[in-house]
Amino acid sequence: MKCDFCSSREKFENLKIKEYPRWVIHLSPFQCYLGWCDISLGRHLEDLFEVSSEEWKELFLVTGKLKSAVQLSFQNDIFNYSSLGNRARHLHLHVIPRYRQAKEFDGVKFTDARWGRNYSPYDKSFQIAESTKDKIIETIRKGLPDYVVP
Numbered sequence: 001m002k003c004d005f006c007s008s009r010e011k012f013e014n015l016k017i018k019e020y021p022r023w024v025i026h027l028s029p030f031q032c033y034l035g036w037c038d039i040s041l042g043r044h045l046e047d048l049f050e051v052s053s054e055e056w057k058e059l060f061l062v063t064g065k066l067k068s069a070v071q072l073s074f075q076n077d078i079f080n081y082s083s084l085g086n087r088a089r090h091l092h093l094h095v096i097p098r099y100r101q102a103k104e105f106d107g108v109k110f111t112d113a114r115w116g117r118n119y120s121p122y123d124k125s126f127q128i129a130e131s132t133k134d135k136i137i138e139t140i141r142k143g144l145p146d147y148v149v150p
């Protein structure tokens, strides 16, 4: 088994927002949708519907807390969720805030060019400074509890 996430998790450390017992939240490297996060299972598994009932309960709670934190931080209009596993097989859920109107954060303008449509294909050429990513991570982290109790 060759899994990038399992074999070199330290590569993702700079994007880590918060780690819970069963799931870990990272900021997506793609921020064309401001506050896009990924929730990944701590152990290697590939199919969302093969998680244990404890993992399922924690995912439900963690996603709820993450939604609140992102919404409070950036006032997005809705969320898209996706679990695909086409390229990165390690089970993860994308939590993608969508915006009716452009948002400014840290002096950067974020425009949801696909509002009202599928989040993909998205603008992979949209890049922001590491310092802006750090500020997004800090802002979301502040809104998250240290513990969730299933």
Ligand SMILES: [Zn+2]
Residues within 6 Å of the ligand: 003, 004, 005, 006, 007, 043, 044, 045, 090, 091
């Ligand atoms: Zn894995």
